[in-house]
Amino acid sequence: MSNTNVETVTSTRDRLKLGLAVLVIIAGIVAFSMLEGRPPLVRVGVFIGSLVVAALIAWFSEPGRRTLSFGRDSYNEVKRVTWPTRKESTQMTGIVFAFVAAMALLLWVVDKLMEWIIYGLLLGWK
Incomplete structure (x- = not known):
């Protein structure tokens, strides 16, 4: 039986790579907390180093390559977007604010009308 959705299928090797990447991140977090007496630059450096190592490990897996490809495709798509001008953005923001105020x-008005109907007419409160 073949699986037609190949994108979600990962090999055991890829799962191990991703698991190792997660363990490296956890080790970075533990190292950050264990180096409490050290300068903050050292602590942050160790943590960022663990993130870089984890990213490299994940990058060599198939899901990592797909994620990188998706990021590249998304970036290329964003470059093709026609962004509004400053004037258009200002006008649309003004329209949104006017609509919210209205x-x-x-x-x-509806709240006060309902208050008047319920408290004034039905319950006789003032």
Whole structure:
């Protein structure tokens, strides 16, 4: 029986690589806490070093290569996006603020109307 969704299938070797990457990150966290008396630069350096090593280990797995490929494709797609001009962004922001203010006013009026109906007319409270 063959699996048609090849993207989700990983080999045992890839699973071991990803597991090792997670263990390296955990070791970095433990080392960060164990080096409490050391200068902060050393502690942060050890932790960042563990992240780099874990990223390198994960990069050599198939899911890591797919993730890198996805990142490259996403970056290329973002470069093709037509971004709005400053004027368009300012105008759309103004429209959103005006709509929010109008909705707030409408909801306030509805709230006061319901308050008047419920407390004033039905319950007789003032």
